[in-house]
Amino acid sequence: MPTSxxxxxxxxxxxxxxxxxxxxxxxxxxxxxQQGVPGSFLPLAQSLHMYRQCPPLLMDSFGxxxxxxxxxxxxxxxxxxxxxxxxxxxxxxxxMGHLPALMLLxxxxxxxxxxxxxxxxxxxxxxxxxxxxAHRSEGATTSAMNWAAEYGHFEVVQFLHRHRTEGxxxxxxxxxxxxxxxxxxxxxxxxRNEGGYRDMLHGAVAAGHxxxxxxxxxxxxxxxxxxxxxxxxxxxxxxxxxxxxxSHRFEAANGHAKVVQYLLSNKSHHVLKPALALTSSAAAxxxxxxxxxxxxxxxxxxxxxxxxxxxxxxxxxxxxFHQERPxxxxxxxxxxxIQGDTSNVSTALARVAASIAQEQ
Numbered sequence: 001m002p003t004s005x006x007x008x009x010x011x012x013x014x015x016x017x018x019x020x021x022x023x024x025x026x027x028x029x030x031x032x033x034q035q036g037v038p039g040s041f042l043p044l045a046q047s048l049h050m051y052r053q054c055p056p057l058l059m060d061s062f063g064x065x066x067x068x069x070x071x072x073x074x075x076x077x078x079x080x081x082x083x084x085x086x087x088x089x090x091x092x093x094x095x096m097g098h099l100p101a102l103m104l105l106x107x108x109x110x111x112x113x114x115x116x117x118x119x120x121x122x123x124x125x126x127x128x129x130x131x132x133x134a135h136r137s138e139g140a141t142t143s144a145m146n147w148a149a150e151y152g153h154f155e156v157v158q159f160l161h162r163h164r165t166e167g168x169x170x171x172x173x174x175x176x177x178x179x180x181x182x183x184x185x186x187x188x189x190x191x192r193n194e195g196g197y198r199d200m201l202h203g204a205v206a207a208g209h210x211x212x213x214x215x216x217x218x219x220x221x222x223x224x225x226x227x228x229x230x231x232x233x234x235x236x237x238x239x240x241x242x243x244x245x246x247s248h249r250f251e252a253a254n255g256h257a258k259v260v261q262y263l264l265s266n267k268s269h270h271v272l273k274p275a276l277a278l279t280s281s282a283a284a285x286x287x288x289x290x291x292x293x294x295x296x297x298x299x300x301x302x303x304x305x306x307x308x309x310x311x312x313x314x315x316x317x318x319x320x321f322h323q324e325r326p327x328x329x330x331x332x333x334x335x336x337x338i339q340g341d342t343s344n345v346s347t348a349l350a351r352v353a354a355s356i357a358q359e360q
Contacts, residue, residue, distance in 0.1 A: 122147035150175035208238030
């Protein structure tokens with residue numbers, strides 16, 4: 001039977017086509033000239049389209065993708081899908097500190113927002129902040145310096161102060177003080193006039209940042225502080241802070257409110273709430289603080305401290321009370337027995353009592 005012209009053409013071209021499609025290099029070259037998105041880029045393209053009205057989700061999606069792809073991948077994606085690349089993408093590149101990606105997007109004319117510099121400052125990416133300042137006009141907000149101060153990025157704070165006009169708020173010094181960034185607190189004090197919020201000194205005291213408190217009480221005597229700050233410092237075990245406040249007569253240095261005297265002195269109960277501090281310290285497992293506070297409270301406060309320590313399984317504190325105040329522990333156990341208590345408080349007390357009995 002004679003072969004038709006069409007079938008003859010197919011029989012000769014099929015092997016050639018097969019050779020082309022089985023050659024990876026040639027296939028990749030052909031696809032470079034085709035419209036469409038490669039499979040590896042498809043999830044990002046879908047996310048950028050889906051979350052175009054929700055910048056935070058869009059930024060997260062791009063951040064995840066960029067963390068496992070190269071700059072060349074980004075170049076190719078932009079060549080294929082530049083219409084999907086919007087301001088949040090550039091903002092995220094700035095937040096990640098990915099300067100090459102940021103420069104690429106800038107060259108391609110991609111928009112960004114003030115979030116870019118704000119987030120770069122927050123993460124301490126000085127090179128990105130510098131680039132945005134020199135080449136972009138979106139600027140920043142006061143959040144840039146506030147965040148840089150909070151997270152201890154001193155060089156970024158200096159740059160923003162010297163080269164930008166957005167400034168900061170009282171939050172900058174307040175957050176830096178609470179985080180213990182003395183160099184930033186000093187810089188803001190000597191170079192800016194925003195000051196801090198009313199809880200700044202309280203936060204530094206409660207966090208145990210003696211060096212910051214020393215600076216604030218020396219140079220910013222007008223800053224108020226609540227007596228409860230001492231309770232917070234004691235609860236968190238910052239005994240050095242307690243000793244500092246006593247030895248430096250903190251209540252006189254404040255000049256605004258009568259603050260606590262030395263927690264361990266025999267006059268501490270006139271200023272503090274030692275019962276509250278004792279219970280909080282016991283719950284937090286601060287044995288040294290418990291030992292120092294217990295002489296200044298009554299038996300009821302000691303019983304509350306025993307229960308607090310038992311609830312949190314601080315056996316060293318329970319053992320100390322067993323040895324120093326057995327009457328308090330016995331009364332707590334009797335009360336729990338009468339109430340039919342079966343909680344972990346009774347269990348913890350029984351465990352400590354058995355351990356002490358074995359040692360004896």
